[in-house]
Amino acid sequence: MTSAEPPTPTPLAFPAIFHECFPLVWRLLRSLGVREPWLDDAVQEVFVIAHQKLPEFDGRVRVTTWVHAIAYRVAANVRRRQGRDGRNVELASEHAIQAHTPEHDALNAESARFVAAFCDGLSEGMRDVFVLCFLEEWGQKEVATLLGLSANTVSSRVRLLRQAYREALRERQGEETGR
Amino acid sequence: MTSDDLDLEPEERRLLREGYDALGPPSAKKDFILGALSVRLPGALVPLASDEVTPLTKGGLGRALGAKVAGGLVIGALGFALGMRVSSPASSGDSTHALQPVPREPPVSIPIGSGDAPGALALGELDAEPTTRLDTKVQPAKPGTASTSTESPAEVSFYEELSYIRRAQTALASGNPALALGLMRSLRELHGGGALLAERGMTEVLALCALDRPAEARTVADSVRARSDGSMYVARLDKTCARSGVAADSSDASGGQATSTGQTSKRKE
Numbered sequence: 001m002t003s004a005e006p007p008t009p010t011p012l013a014f015p016a017i018f019h020e021c022f023p024l025v026w027r028l029l030r031s032l033g034v035r036e037p038w039l040d041d042a043v044q045e046v047f048v049i050a051h052q053k054l055p056e057f058d059g060r061v062r063v064t065t066w067v068h069a070i071a072y073r074v075a076a077n078v079r080r081r082q083g084r085d086g087r088n089v090e091l092a093s094e095h096a097i098q099a100h101t102p103e104h105d106a107l108n109a110e111s112a113r114f115v116a117a118f119c120d121g122l123s124e125g126m127r128d129v130f131v132l133c134f135l136e137e138w139g140q141k142e143v144a145t146l147l148g149l150s151a152n153t154v155s156s157r158v159r160l161l162r163q164a165y166r167e168a169l170r171e172r173q174g175e176e177t178g179r
Numbered sequence: 180m181t182s183d184d185l186d187l188e189p190e191e192r193r194l195l196r197e198g199y200d201a202l203g204p205p206s207a208k209k210d211f212i213l214g215a216l217s218v219r220l221p222g223a224l225v226p227l228a229s230d231e232v233t234p235l236t237k238g239g240l241g242r243a244l245g246a247k248v249a250g251g252l253v254i255g256a257l258g259f260a261l262g263m264r265v266s267s268p269a270s271s272g273d274s275t276h277a278l279q280p281v282p283r284e285p286p287v288s289i290p291i292g293s294g295d296a297p298g299a300l301a302l303g304e305l306d307a308e309p310t311t312r313l314d315t316k317v318q319p320a321k322p323g324t325a326s327t328s329t330e331s332p333a334e335v336s337f338y339e340e341l342s343y344i345r346r347a348q349t350a351l352a353s354g355n356p357a358l359a360l361g362l363m364r365s366l367r368e369l370h371g372g373g374a375l376l377a378e379r380g381m382t383e384v385l386a387l388c389a390l391d392r393p394a395e396a397r398t399v400a401d402s403v404r405a406r407s408d409g410s411m412y413v414a415r416l417d418k419t420c421a422r423s424g425v426a427a428d429s430s431d432a433s434g435g436q437a438t439s440t441g442q443t444s445k446r447k448e
Contacts, residue, residue: 115194
């Protein structure tokens with residue numbers, strides 16, 4: 001006789017979600033183009049919504065995936081607000097990385113600057129795919145579902161992004177050797 | 180599907196990973212956001228008893244989380260209180276950037292899956308297999324079911340308690356009673372007990388009076404007076420809107436949201 005008892009559901013605590021997801025949410029929002037002056041509030045918005053929606057979370061996806069989906073929508077809204085607001089004066093990457101440099105070694109800060117600058121140079125549609133597929137390492141199918149795109153579209157954007165990323169890398173290496 | 184499908188060289192991937200990791204938040208930010216959320220979502224970040232916490236990953240952030248959250252809340256609320264005085268430009272200009280304490284109801288509502296974002300789909304439609312999965316199925320805890328102040332097993336250190344009070348008093352002095360009240364209530368939710376309960380009550384009374392909520396102030400004042408260590412506060416309380424001998428207006432007392440009344444006009448402060 002096999003005991004096939006379903007696993008007892010365990011309560012999912014909001015504090016645990018916060019601690020697990022905070023760095024992910026922060027990075028995701030920054031990479032998706034939320035500028036430094038909006039970042040604190042955007043992160044808060046994500047967790048306020050997560051708290052509000054937690055009773056509806058059915059556990060069918062990873063909680064991090066669920067929170068990321070919320071963060072993606074918050075980022076989309078904040079980007080629209082940023083565009084309207086006219087305070088879009090500086091690249092989040094530059095401002096934030098400079099501000100945080102003491103906490104990172106120079107090499108990592110340089111890598112961060114490169115990645116952030118690459119993201120900043122992309123259109124919104126390409127950027128979303130780059131961040132979710134290349135940085136967050138979501139599967140293309142998940143990304144297609146979240147963004148409301150066909151799998152083919154995501155796949156072709158991934159191809160273009162890979163090419164663009166390699167070109168950017170080559171340029172960067174060329175600059176480094178030229179110094 | 181994973182990043183393996185991206186067909187990147189290991190070196191290309193390493194650079195991406197390094198750069199992305201370095202984009203993470205500075206450590207102080209976490210405490211700041213935690214403090215802000217503790218004011219916006221009172222009680223939501225109070226740790227559950229350790230055996231109720233579900234690790235979200237295989238590595239498990241597990242049982243030490245409760246203490247970590249508690250510590251973070253204290254530091255965070257302080258950091259948040261400090262940070263509020265130098266809020267970012269975005270915080271001052273947009274109504275959705277609510278850095279005021281918001282009781283229970285979040286000030287923003289992003290319609291998840293309503294089509295608000297381009298190509299939005301309901302979260303429930305995200306049924307694709309994730310790249311890695313939790314070992315166990317989980318079900319959400321009701322946000323309001325976190326332990327209450329009377330159940331909270333955590334003990335507050337004298338220093339932490341004092342820090343909260345000082346921050347609240349600074350907020351009061353700088354004309355931000357809402358923050359002072361939020362700090363005191365967060366502290367109460369986090370730690371119902373402590374060595375400075377009377378001083379906490381006194382600070383809360385002052386904040387409530389400043390917010391023109393005399394009925395609530397009187398309730399708190401009564402509890403301060405009833406404490407054995409509260410006698411030294413009687414004279415101070417009598418200089419507030421919660422002084423003894425002032426009968427509570429019925430509507431004021433029931434609603435707790437009174438605006439200016441005849442009683443408040445008698446305030447000596």
